[in-house]
Amino acid sequence: MAEPELTLFQHVRTRPLETVTRLLALLRARLMLRSCLRGRRVYAFGRVLVENHGTIRLGDRSYFVAGLLPAELRCGPGATLEVGEDSGLGQGVSIEVHGAVRIGRRTMLASLVRICDRGRDGVVPVTIGDDVWLAHGVIVEPGVSIGDGSVVSAGSVVTRDVPAGHLAAGNPARSVRLSLAVPAPRGGPAGPPAGGVLRGAF
Amino acid sequence: MTPSTTSMVHPLEALWSRLRLWRCAEVGRAPSVVGRVWVHGSGSVRLGHRIRVEGGLAPVELHAGPGAELVIGDDVVIGAGSTIEALRSVTIGDRCRLGGFTRIMDNHFHSVRGDRRERPASLPVVVEEDASIGWRAILLPGARVARGAVVASGGIVRASPLAIGAGAGAPAAGTRGG
Numbered sequence: 001m002a003e004p005e006l007t008l009f010q011h012v013r014t015r016p017l018e019t020v021t022r023l024l025a026l027l028r029a030r031l032m033l034r035s036c037l038r039g040r041r042v043y044a045f046g047r048v049l050v051e052n053h054g055t056i057r058l059g060d061r062s063y064f065v066a067g068l069l070p071a072e073l074r075c076g077p078g079a080t081l082e083v084g085e086d087s088g089l090g091q092g093v094s095i096e097v098h099g100a101v102r103i104g105r106r107t108m109l110a111s112l113v114r115i116c117d118r119g120r121d122g123v124v125p126v127t128i129g130d131d132v133w134l135a136h137g138v139i140v141e142p143g144v145s146i147g148d149g150s151v152v153s154a155g156s157v158v159t160r161d162v163p164a165g166h167l168a169a170g171n172p173a174r175s176v177r178l179s180l181a182v183p184a185p186r187g188g189p190a191g192p193p194a195g196g197v198l199r200g201a202f
Numbered sequence: 203m204t205p206s207t208t209s210m211v212h213p214l215e216a217l218w219s220r221l222r223l224w225r226c227a228e229v230g231r232a233p234s235v236v237g238r239v240w241v242h243g244s245g246s247v248r249l250g251h252r253i254r255v256e257g258g259l260a261p262v263e264l265h266a267g268p269g270a271e272l273v274i275g276d277d278v279v280i281g282a283g284s285t286i287e288a289l290r291s292v293t294i295g296d297r298c299r300l301g302g303f304t305r306i307m308d309n310h311f312h313s314v315r316g317d318r319r320e321r322p323a324s325l326p327v328v329v330e331e332d333a334s335i336g337w338r339a340i341l342l343p344g345a346r347v348a349r350g351a352v353v354a355s356g357g358i359v360r361a362s363p364l365a366i367g368a369g370a371g372a373p374a375a376g377t378r379g380g
Binding site for chain 1: 238240260261263283285303305307310312314315318338340342356358
């Protein structure tokens with residue numbers, strides 16, 4: 001369901017509070033994510049701690065959800081972290097990169113998700129596809145790749161690859177195919193959770 | 203252990219804690235808040251007597267969405283970093299103990315199938331009296347923890363044990379009657 005685009009003026013008039021929240025989030029992103037390569041309209045609704053010695057690329061309209069715990073992005077020398085367009089990272093998310101971590105488009109990372117690409121077997125890249133949903137407290141082990149449209153249940157520890165369109169749960173996570181695989185293509189980008197109408201205004 | 207009905211909280215501390223919990227619709231006698239607590243949402247949060255909120259290590263979040271009810275009984279201890287989110291109803295019985303970083307929610311917030319932005323229906327969560335929830339345990343929508351039960355640390359309780367969720371913190375294995 002695509003909502004109509006609003007001009008900035010209409011946005012201010014109909015949702016003044018949300019306009020302020022969004023403007024603050026854009027400013028906070030400029031400040032806290034200043035060492036990252038940001039796309040257009042990257043939002044930081046919550047606090048983000050960044051320690052960047054490599055390259056962090058944040059796609060257009062990616063956002064950090066507000067919460068009590070700050071999100072943390074740590075990128076080692078020569079490492080690359082890529083976050084796709086319209087992806088959202090929850091509060092307390094911790095991503096530590098020593099080689100390469102790729103997060104796809106429209107992906108949702110809930111609170112306290114932990115991703116690290118260095119473990120027993122050294123540095124092995126982690127890949128998370130498009131439209132993936134990692135629920136609260138998921139831990140992704142090094143070298144894992146999660147296919148497009150998959151969902152990982154809350155509190156799971158992902159040690160093996162999850163194919164596209166699967167639901168993974170447990171410790172270690174086991175996957176089953178979702179009866180409806182990859183979500184149907186949508187009218188537009190998902191956008192931050194506060195509301196979908198922002199393309200015209202911001 | 204028989205719970206004490208008299209409170210050890212200094213009256214001034216209770217007063218200060220009550221001020222910290224000003225967003226709650228109802229707060230019982232002698233509350234005790236350590237560290238940070240965040241109460242938000244337009245629903246009603248009702249706390250019983252002698253409640254203890256341990257927000258020192260990490261802040262505690264209590265959220266009741268529009269029209270929702272979050273009811274916490276007497277002598278409940280809420281550990282650091284815990285989040286309790288009610289979009290319809292979450293009830294925690296008397297003398298329950300919640301460990302640190304516990305997450306209780308009555309809604310998944312996103313649909314597993316179809317459009318992820320759609321919010322599914324809420325399923326009320328009930329934790330009965332004297333239950334004990336371990337550190338980093340997760341209570342998913344529709345979860346019901348029986349009276350005196352113990353949810354192991356890192357355990358996950360969901361509405362009904364799904365076939366696929368056998369290893370997910372083992373809902374049945376993680377609880378035992380008391």
